[in-house]
Amino acid sequence: MEAELSQEQTRVDEVVTEIEHQLVTVEKTLAKAHAETSAVEQNYSENASINTFEIDDASETNAEVQQQRQLVARVVETETILKKQETTLNELHESPYFGRIDIKDAADENESLYIGMASLQDAEQDFLIYDWRAPVSAIYYNGTLGDVTYPTPNGRATAELLNKRQFTIQHGKITNMFDTDETVGDEMLQYALGQQSDEYMANIVATIQKEQNDIIRDTTSDLLVVQGVAGSGKTSAILQRIAFLLFHSREELSSxxxxxxxxxxxxxxxxxxxxxxxxxxxxxxxxxxxxxxxxxxxxxxxxxxxxxxxxxxxxxxxxxxxxxxxxxxxxxxxxxxxQIADKALRFADIEYNGAVFFSAYHIKVVYSRQAKEAKIAERMLRTKNELINELKRKIIHEAQQPWVSAAINELDDEHYRDLLGLENVEKFESSDDEMEYVSEKFVRIRFKKIYDAIYNNHFFDxxxxxxxxxxxxxxxxxxxxxxxxxxxxxxxxxxxxxxxxxxxxxxxxxxxxxxxxxxxxxxxxxxxxxxxxxxxxxxxxxxxxxxxxxxxxxxxxxxxxxxxxxxxxxxxxxxxxxxxxxxxxxxxxxxxYRSTKQITEFGKAFLPDGDQIQAFTRDGDLPIVVESDAKQGLTYLRAKLNGLRANYGTVAILTKNAGQAEKLQQQLRREFGSTLLTATDRLVPNDIVILPIYLAKGLEFDCVIAYGVNRDNYPDADSLGIIYTIASRAMHELTLITAGVPSPLLATVAPDLYQPEVIVNN
Ligand SMILES: Nc1ncnc2c1ncn2[C@@H]1O[C@H](COP(=O)(O)OP(=O)(O)OP(=O)(O)O)[C@@H](O)[C@H]1O
Known part of the structure; x- marks a missing residue:
């Protein structure tokens, strides 16, 4: 293996050199593109502002401006693409790939393919790295050694998978490498799962499991339902799925x-x-x-x-x-x-400045005039259009009223020009025509609220x-x-x-x-x-x-x-x-995958059909169940927090509801600088946090303390789901403190699945 490691490192070095080479080119092109964008943008803004005033033929100007605008859009896009290439190359530079498959294809040719976050081709267009989403990469995630099939644009192709190798590459150096016959072997997963939690979820691209891969690469279902036990990687898989879909439907699908x-x-x-x-x-x-x-x-x-x-x-x-x-x-x-009859349909007045503008009765009449055989939504649409036409007529009528011309005369030059619009300066043949246009626009703006109300169907009550x-x-x-x-x-x-x-x-x-x-x-x-x-x-x-x-x-x-x-x-x-x-x-x-084996075994023991849940074999301590009254519970919690702090990033104290979380926060904040999380918060700080369980949905913490696992909070089987959810938020350590008479649900868990601590009154 030593020799192979050295060979693989040589290849990594070559690929890194190629990446550096491409980076130089991209950076040069990017600098050029950037200069071009700035020049085009400047040219555009000068043209756009000057020409509309100086050139007589407005339509020609518009066409020119249009053209320039397109040019700007094009150069900006080029720059964006180049920037993206630069980012990708920089990432590949750090860690070019994580997998290799050796296959014998249908023509009996042996090939080694390397799988990474993105594709990389050399000057001869040969693939040095395949994107993890490329069709052939499916073999890496799906196949055990032997005959495999994978999708291609011309249907499924077959190949023989001879070997599968996994790498961890950091800063261009292979730090870990092994061959595996499993879909994606345990060793790398062990490493990934042993990490501490972070503010952000990590992607799982290097260690996607076979059944997760099925979720990611499903392109045919109209409805894909994923039922997955806590910590099984549902959320991870669907985020990878989104990346996969975006890659495969680049042309038709945007984020x-x-x-x-x-x-x-x-x-x-x-x-x-x-x-x-x-x-x-x-x-x-x-x-x-x-x-x-x-x-x-x-x-x-x-x-x-x-x-x-x-x-x-x-x-x-x-x-x-x-x-x-x-x-x-x-x-x-x-x-x-x-089946709503015309007379049973409820309409609302449309008001303007506190007075009725279109009455509900009037709208009902308009509605009932619409062809009865049409569907209700169609009749409503026609009603809406009729009301909008009526509004337009009212605008024309209103524009001729003296108050309108009086109000327009009051406008200063700037506001008048705004109202007229740059494109209409000197467009009208007579000042009467211009006044008519401006008056209508003036009223239209005033009546915009009415228009919006009709448009948004507010006439339907x-x-x-x-x-x-x-x-x-x-x-x-x-x-x-x-x-x-x-x-x-x-x-x-x-x-x-x-x-x-x-x-x-x-x-x-x-x-x-x-x-x-x-x-x-x-x-x-x-x-x-x-x-x-x-x-x-x-x-x-x-x-x-x-x-x-x-x-x-x-x-x-x-x-x-x-x-x-x-x-x-x-x-x-x-x-x-x-x-x-x-x-x-x-x-x-x-x-x-989330929790240690001990935590998963404990959590599933609460569930009636928990047997189907399989724990990933990552060892840790048994969960601790502390039986105490409220006062002792708090003392225990304090001591525990002092101990945990040194070892872990995130410690979450989970309660049944917001009230209990608030109370704990009052008791702990001063001493521990803990943070109470509420429904409006976005960030989970990397420290001690206190929150009700429903806000911890989908999240995970290095260490979880469930506080108040007592009879009042969890009296019967209706609260099983809550206890299970709390337990399954913990990655490495779990403690339950009853702070009251223990919940009867605890009795369902076999005693060898946890470490009990009974605090005796003295
Ligand atoms: N294939 C994998 N490789 C590495 N880590 C994984 C993998 N699958 C899951 N994990 C890790 O397991 C943890 C749980 O994953 P995730 O949050 O996606 O699960 P979930 O099913 O949505 O959980 P829950 O329903 O409990 O909220 C995360 O830390 C995730 O990174």
């Missing part, structure tokens, strides 16, 4: 056509470096709360966290909620909108309509009183500009179906992380909102914080039924 629903802002920040580290731009990221807020402007939409917190004291009607969050309920809404719907629906149920109460609560909240989460989705769906709005047809991929936190109704709304997109939905049915856990099979069936797509694919990940 802003991909949206990821993430559980909270801390998580959004945590994963924000993965794609850039793979040389790609980030996709759009949004939390459910942000998405709803944008679509229900002016209303404070209850968040999942607010609801969870509120319900700790006042449990809600779970049956009603389950009904309203079901696929059936969405169908009921759809049926209701199809969705709130009253939804209240009517609740009444109509409730009357058909066996318990109408519940629905009367629901309606009253909805209206009462509305008074305060608030809306419950459970109402938000049906209301938006109703609005969109009636007005034919709310659909984004450009979005090509929707990713939903932590699927178990979303209701089917919410997912169906996403499907409506992004009708052309493909869906990748991932999560863990057993990390349910906001409801009881559900078996993975049941969750998958529900999803498949609701989405009804042609190509659905389900991938299950059972191996957990």
């Amino acid at each position: 802003d056509q991909i949206i990821l629903f993430s559980p909270n802002r801390l998580f959004s920040h945590y994963i924000s470096e993965v794609l850039p580290s793979l040389g790609e731009r980030n996709m759009r990221q949004v939390t459910l709360a942000e998405f709803l807020k944008a679509r229900l402007e002016g209303l404070n939409v209850q968040t999942l966290f607010n609801r969870y917190e509120a319900e700790q004291n006042a449990p809600a009607n779970q049956k009603l909620r389950a009904e309203m969050e079901s696929a059936d309920f969405m169908q009921v809404i759809a049926k209701y909108t199809e 969705v709130y009253s309509q939804y209240a009517d719907f609740l009444t109509a629906y409730g009357e058909q149920t066996a318990e109408p009183a519940i629905w009367v109460e629901k309606r009253e609560r909805f209206l009462a909240e509305l008074e305060y500009h608030r809306i419950d989460l459970v109402d938000a989705i049906p209301l938006m769906y109703l609005r969109d179906l009636v007005t034919g709005s709310g659909q984004n047809r450009r979005m090509q991929h929707v990713f939903i992380d932590e699927m178990q936190d979303y209701s089917i109704a919410q997912m169906l709304y996403f499907k409506h909102a992004f009708p052309r997109a493909r869906y990748t939905i991932l999560g863990d049915s057993e990390q349910a914080l906001f409801r009881s856990i559900e078996s993975p099979a049941a969750l998958l069936t529900r999803l498949k039924d609701a989405f009804q797509v042609k190509h659905a694919n389900l991938i299950t990940l059972n191996k957990s």
